[in-house]
Amino acid sequence: MxxxxxxxxxxxxxxxxxxxxxxxxxxxxxxxxxxxxxxxxxxxxxxxxxxxxxxxxxxxxxxxxxxxxYSFFNLKPQGKHSIIVCRGTACHTKGSKTLLNDLSTLPGCKEALDSGETSFTTDDRLITVKTVACFGQCALAPVVAVDGIIYSNVTSEQIKKLLQHLQEDKKDENIRLY
Ligand code: FES
Structure with missing residues (x-):
């Protein structure tokens, strides 16, 4: 490496x-x-x-x-899987902050995001959590992208299940939110 x-x-x-x-x-x-x-x-x-x-x-x-x-360029090493949460107004109104709080249970994530970072990667480089200003799909709020696939009307339960899935023994699989 x-x-x-x-x-x-x-x-x-x-x-x-x-x-x-x-x-x-x-x-x-x-x-x-x-x-x-x-x-x-x-x-x-x-x-x-x-x-x-x-x-x-x-x-x-x-x-x-x-x-x-351009937000698609990264200046830091990225995790194997990426989870991008929209923080635009429509998504915020529909609960994106709760989704981000769910992801902030990853060790170090809350501190990084609270300090103004828009990106956080776990130490084992398994997961990168990012925020974006708007995906341009506000009618589908809250919107989250997982490994490049956009998901609409995302719930806290789906995010928690995804994290649990990743932290168990299925790390190398392609992941889907639903
Ligand atoms: S505010 Fe989230 S997609 Fe526009």
Whole structure:
């Protein structure tokens, strides 16, 4: 496994991604997306971004502003499973705070979210909990995305069951909320 001090994506892979998209519309976004996807823990690490900047001559500051602007980019290692809770007004009204409280039973999660972080990953890198401002599906509130699948009208019972399922012995399975 790579450590944080090593580039998460090897240079040959980054070179190949850059050359495949060179000169195409939206080149930087696509390249960054593919580098993140190639990273074991699905994030853009500093060394990979340094190398991308040096190879493309795009200033590092520009790469970071893109990475921080789009919520689908991660600057920290991600868990195997992701649970994203919408914190928009419609979802809040329909109980998203309760869902977040259920997830905050994961050790360290409450502290991270209370300190203003929008993302938390368990120490064993099994689960990443995130919040978003709005999924754009307010009529289906409260909305939660689990491993990229959007679920509507999510209940506290479903979240608790999901956590229990993950913390038992089914960690490697694809997970579904219902
Ligand atoms: S407020 Fe949650 S989807 Fe819009």
């Amino acid at each position: 790579n450590t944080n001090e090593e580039s998460q994506v090897d240079r040959t892979t980054i070179d190949e991604i850059i050359s495949r998209h060179r000169g195409k519309p939206g080149e930087l976004l696509t390249v960054m997306e593919e580098i993140q996807e190639a990273s074991e823990f699905k994030y853009l690490d500093k060394l990979s971004m340094d190398y991308l900047s040096s190879q493309t001559k795009v200033p590092l500051s520009q790469i970071y502003s893109v990475a921080t602007f």
